Amino acid sequence: MSATEVRDGDAGEVTTPGRQRLVVIGNGMAGARTVEEILQRGGGPSFDITVIGDEPYGNYNRILLSGVLAGFEDAKEIFLNPLEWYRENDIALHAGVRVTEIDRWAKKVFGDDGSSVEYDKLILATGSRPFFPPIEGLTGTDGLTKKGVFGFRTIDDCNRMASHAALGPSGTGGRRRVAVIGGGLLGLEAAHGMVSRGLEVHLVHQASHLMNQQLDPSAGAVLKSTVEQLGLQVHLGKATAEVRGGDEVTGLAFTDGTELACDMLIVACGIRPNSELAARGGLTVERAIVVDDQMRSVDDPDVYAVGECAQHRGQVYGLVAPLWDQAKVLADHLTKIDVHAAYRGSRLATKLKVMGVDLAVMGLKEPEQPDDEFLQFSEPKRGVYKTVVVRDGLLVGASLLGDVSKVSFLMQAFDRATPLPEERLSLMFDLGTPSAGVGFAELSDDAQICNCNGVDKAAITGCVAAGKRSVKAVMEATRAGSGCGACRDLVAGIVDWACEGEAEDDPSAHYYVPGVPLTKPALIDAVRQQGLRSVSKVFDALAGGVEDAGSKMGLASLLRTLWGAEYDDERDARFINDRVHANIQNDGTFSVVPPIPGGVTSVQQLRTIADVAERYNVPMVKLTGGQRIDLLGIAKSDLPSVWRDLGMASGHAYGKSFRTCKSCVGTEFCRFGLGDSTTLAVRIEGRFKGIESPGKLKLAVAGCPRNCSEAMVKDVGAVAIEGGHWEIYVGGAAGAHVRKGDVLCTVDTHEEVIALSGRFMQYYRGNARYLERTYGFVERIGIDRIRAVVVADSEGIAERLDSAMQASVDAYVDPWQEAASPVTPGQFAPATGTGP
Amino acid sequence: MTAVSLAAEHHLGPLSQIPVGEGRVFEVPGGTPQSVVLAVFHLRSGAVHATQAACPHRDGPLADGLVGGTTVICPLHARKFDLATGAALSGECGLVTYPVRITEAGEIVVSVDDRGRADAQTAALVRRGDHRVVELHGRPT
Numbered sequence: 001m002s003a004t005e006v007r008d009g010d011a012g013e014v015t016t017p018g019r020q021r022l023v024v025i026g027n028g029m030a031g032a033r034t035v036e037e038i039l040q041r042g043g044g045p046s047f048d049i050t051v052i053g054d055e056p057y058g059n060y061n062r063i064l065l066s067g068v069l070a071g072f073e074d075a076k077e078i079f080l081n082p083l084e085w086y087r088e089n090d091i092a093l094h095a096g097v098r099v100t101e102i103d104r105w106a107k108k109v110f111g112d113d114g115s116s117v118e119y120d121k122l123i124l125a126t127g128s129r130p131f132f133p134p135i136e137g138l139t140g141t142d143g144l145t146k147k148g149v150f151g152f153r154t155i156d157d158c159n160r161m162a163s164h165a166a167l168g169p170s171g172t173g174g175r176r177r178v179a180v181i182g183g184g185l186l187g188l189e190a191a192h193g194m195v196s197r198g199l200e201v202h203l204v205h206q207a208s209h210l211m212n213q214q215l216d217p218s219a220g221a222v223l224k225s226t227v228e229q230l231g232l233q234v235h236l237g238k239a240t241a242e243v244r245g246g247d248e249v250t251g252l253a254f255t256d257g258t259e260l261a262c263d264m265l266i267v268a269c270g271i272r273p274n275s276e277l278a279a280r281g282g283l284t285v286e287r288a289i290v291v292d293d294q295m296r297s298v299d300d301p302d303v304y305a306v307g308e309c310a311q312h313r314g315q316v317y318g319l320v321a322p323l324w325d326q327a328k329v330l331a332d333h334l335t336k337i338d339v340h341a342a343y344r345g346s347r348l349a350t351k352l353k354v355m356g357v358d359l360a361v362m363g364l365k366e367p368e369q370p371d372d373e374f375l376q377f378s379e380p381k382r383g384v385y386k387t388v389v390v391r392d393g394l395l396v397g398a399s400l401l402g403d404v405s406k407v408s409f410l411m412q413a414f415d416r417a418t419p420l421p422e423e424r425l426s427l428m429f430d431l432g433t434p435s436a437g438v439g440f441a442e443l444s445d446d447a448q449i450c451n452c453n454g455v456d457k458a459a460i461t462g463c464v465a466a467g468k469r470s471v472k473a474v475m476e477a478t479r480a481g482s483g484c485g486a487c488r489d490l491v492a493g494i495v496d497w498a499c500e501g502e503a504e505d506d507p508s509a510h511y512y513v514p515g516v517p518l519t520k521p522a523l524i525d526a527v528r529q530q531g532l533r534s535v536s537k538v539f540d541a542l543a544g545g546v547e548d549a550g551s552k553m554g555l556a557s558l559l560r561t562l563w564g565a566e567y568d569d570e571r572d573a574r575f576i577n578d579r580v581h582a583n584i585q586n587d588g589t590f591s592v593v594p595p596i597p598g599g600v601t602s603v604q605q606l607r608t609i610a611d612v613a614e615r616y617n618v619p620m621v622k623l624t625g626g627q628r629i630d631l632l633g634i635a636k637s638d639l640p641s642v643w644r645d646l647g648m649a650s651g652h653a654y655g656k657s658f659r660t661c662k663s664c665v666g667t668e669f670c671r672f673g674l675g676d677s678t679t680l681a682v683r684i685e686g687r688f689k690g691i692e693s694p695g696k697l698k699l700a701v702a703g704c705p706r707n708c709s710e711a712m713v714k715d716v717g718a719v720a721i722e723g724g725h726w727e728i729y730v731g732g733a734a735g736a737h738v739r740k741g742d743v744l745c746t747v748d749t750h751e752e753v754i755a756l757s758g759r760f761m762q763y764y765r766g767n768a769r770y771l772e773r774t775y776g777f778v779e780r781i782g783i784d785r786i787r788a789v790v791v792a793d794s795e796g797i798a799e800r801l802d803s804a805m806q807a808s809v810d811a812y813v814d815p816w817q818e819a820a821s822p823v824t825p826g827q828f829a830p831a832t833g834t835g836p
Numbered sequence: 837m838t839a840v841s842l843a844a845e846h847h848l849g850p851l852s853q854i855p856v857g858e859g860r861v862f863e864v865p866g867g868t869p870q871s872v873v874l875a876v877f878h879l880r881s882g883a884v885h886a887t888q889a890a891c892p893h894r895d896g897p898l899a900d901g902l903v904g905g906t907t908v909i910c911p912l913h914a915r916k917f918d919l920a921t922g923a924a925l926s927g928e929c930g931l932v933t934y935p936v937r938i939t940e941a942g943e944i945v946v947s948v949d950d951r952g953r954a955d956a957q958t959a960a961l962v963r964r965g966d967h968r969v970v971e972l973h974g975r976p977t
Binding site: 476479482515536546547548549550551552553570571572573575576579584586587588824825826829830831832 | 852853854855856857858859860861875880889890894895896897898899900901902903904905907908909911912914916926
């Protein structure tokens with residue numbers, strides 16, 4: 001055993017009964033991070049943990065090695081977990097030991113020092129090593145790598161390069177001439193390190209532009225001129241044929257016949273996963289160790305792999321962000337905190353400095369499909385180059401070089417597929433409006449970010465400074481973004497900026513409701529499979545019996561949509577509005593809104609409403625934006641009798657449901673009318689009234705494109721156009737968010753409008769997140785996809801959608817009927833403690 | 837409760853008048869000011885808690901709020917409170933709570949001592965920024 005071993009752990013003898021022996025091979029960022037995640041989840045007592053690493057150190061941040069190489073960073077400063085950390089957490093660290101064999105049948109691993117350790121669970125986190133291409137002359141006559149030739153991977157590599165560079169040519173103390181093969185990220189970092197140490201550095205790259213995997217040729221050209229100004233000499237399109245020299249490197253010969261003299265060579269031609277150990281152990285290795293969504297090897301349920309040595313769904317990642325995602329999933333899985341935890345791959349977005357030049361890249365570097373939008377900006381003199389690739393309204397790629405002021409916004413749009421500003425230019429530049437795209441640094445501290453709750457920038461940054469590092473935590477603490485929600489992107493951007501791009505992703509942000517740790521599809525699966533028909537059963541089965549008040553409404557909405565008449569309707573899961581079928585007001589009274597479909601009323605209806613308003617001394621009678629009449633200030637206990645006296649059905653002006661369909665005059669009287677809008681609006685409201693949905697649905701019909709009823713900015717709108725046609729708009733909004741709807745399709749009859757509107761609304765009901773309005777839904781899914789599903793029936797589900805909507809229509813009951821027989825004791829009892 | 841307490845016990849009727857998972861409002865007569873308004877919550881766990889009825893933020897009717905675990909969310913602006921302790925889970929000001937027990941016959945019995953009553957009323961008046969007499973709704977029937 002090595003001298004740096006922390007705890008006596010020979011042959012795994014020190015085990016505690018009832019604990020699992022967890023052995024981690026690899027003490028790099030992946031291995032250590034996984035152990036950290038396990039400890040964070042309280043997994044410490046469940047495992048006897050042994051970490052075996054072939055570097056004789058604790059665990060360090062490999063990303064900072066370029067700083068060490070450049071001499072900016074002290075090697076001592078980059079350690080993540082010092083040796084004490086292992087001791088404190090009771091982890092046996094075998095540092096400086098290389099595992100040579102895995103015996104999966106005996107469940108044992110063997111070290112090159114003759115030691116062996118038994119395991120119950122084994123994690124391979126062996127990482128990768130520099131790739132040395134088969135270039136002639138890389139090795140000397142002794143078969144070892146020539147003197148002066150280096151890879152760039154470890155602290156030892158850095159130390160050796162630094163001392164070789166300091167030594168000077170043939171020990172003279174003069175200036176070394178360094179060649180770096182490879183113009184990717186690693187090569188540029190290595191070259192930067194050498195330039196910083198005052199050496200003459202030549203970067204040799206086989207491709208025709210720098211960082212060709214991440215950047216397009218124009219960006220590569222801008223980067224080249226920038227790094228040349230920093231003193232680096234760049235040679236493109238050069239393939240190295242031979243390394244010159246006997247036992248010590250003296251130069252390079254290229255395939256085009258040219259040569260370059262040098263007395264130091266750094267090979268940075270990429271990395272190769274360390275998977276030989278796994279292959280010898282009989283595990284499936286393709287490009288790396290093949291794992292499933294739990295990071296488990298496909299051959300052995302007790303063997304896992306994380307980090308650069310793992311191949312997941314065909315992908316091998318060489319960046320740190322995916323590794324963190326993998327470590328979290330593996331820790332969730334091993335500690336059984338979340339048995340459904342699954343890694344589904346990472347979208348790669350990186351922000352880095354290459355030779356001191358800011359660079360951020362994510363997703364595609366160039367457009368790939370004919371409909372992709374591509375924005376490109378180049379200002380070589382300042383070293384600035386930017387591209388953005390947009391597909392179906394979503395950000396699918398971006399490169400920012402030299403100016404990364406928009407990076408927070410773009411990374412967020414990329415990661416979370418958030419809607420993009422219509423004015424695409426603002427994806428690249430701040431256009432001087434305090435929108436989500438503004439440079440967060442330039443916002444003044446007292447700039448009000450959340451207009452609903454009056455939260456300014458200083459409150460948000462202060463909250464981050466106080467230790468809240470996730471968007472959700474900041475939103476909870478400051479209430480920013482918890483009103484209308486229009487500022488949420490801005491809040492998220494500021495949090496990320498305040499965390500210097502390192503805001504923590506709160507996993508619950510992806511849950512359908514915060515109290516049940518499942519995404520919407522996973523939740524729906526579980527609810528169906530386990531037959532969970534009530535909100536309390538969902539908490540019992542899927543949330544460990546912990547009831548969460550803030551999750552009840554969302555669950556109730558989902559269960560009702562899934563189970564229809566079979567839904568076990570627990571009234572306490574409803575918001576007060578849905579318990580008493582009226583909208584609560586700021587004084588604890590309620591508003592009563594009878595239906596006036598299409599805004600067409602009658603003398604009789606007006607008289608009845610007037611009589612009721614007078615009888616109950618209604619403090620305010622108000623026309624609504626939905627062309628109806630609102631009776632405000634009704635005491636809860638008066639609701640049943642008000643409804644009875646009105647003798648009308650509910651107008652549903654309170655729930656997350658179909659609200660209204662308003663209309664212009666249309667052909668009946670309007671001299672411009674092209675279509676019978678009032679009749680259509682009345683039919684639409686008659687059919688869809690009260691239908692529950694993830695967010696409210698406000699509809700309108702316009703009899704001509706003058707759009708007097710504002711149908712183009714409704715969740716669903718129909719607009720009559722010349723020639724007897726109707727355009728159907730979806731995803732419009734004119735509230736906290738303003739958006740013109742997208743044309744779903746153009747049809748000829750009222751019946752078609754009703755059928756397609758219904759099908760769209762059903763698709764929305766089934767696929768939108770809770771409280772996600774149609775404008776967000778349409779932008780997230782994309783109008784092309786929605787059109788394909790709803791109009792062209794590309795998925796063959798149209799019939800199912802139609803019959804599901806029909807079932808909901810058939811199941812409709814007017815809730816105001818509860819006036820006659822309250823559903824719960826004291827359903828309409830007053831709850832206000834203080835009178836007006 | 838200890839013998840030295842000045843708490844007065846009030847019988848509020850059967851627990852069955854509060855649906856499980858919801859809250860209802862009760863008025864306890866007597867004292868100065870003339871009465872105290874309480875929200876009594878019947879949790880899904882079976883526990884019963886009593887607090888002041890009005891949210892300290894803007895007088896929202898807490899009994900109309902959604903309840904989960906021991907948390908209630910005010911229906912007006914989503915301020916959260918712990919029903920067992922009265923602690924504010926968002927916002928600054930917490931709730932006055934009252935000891936409550938259920939008799940073997942299933943009756944709700946709440947204890948309101950003079951200090952608790954005074955606290956609740958003072959809080960309400962300070963909040964309102966005036967000292968007018970607060971009009972109270974009757975007990976549910």
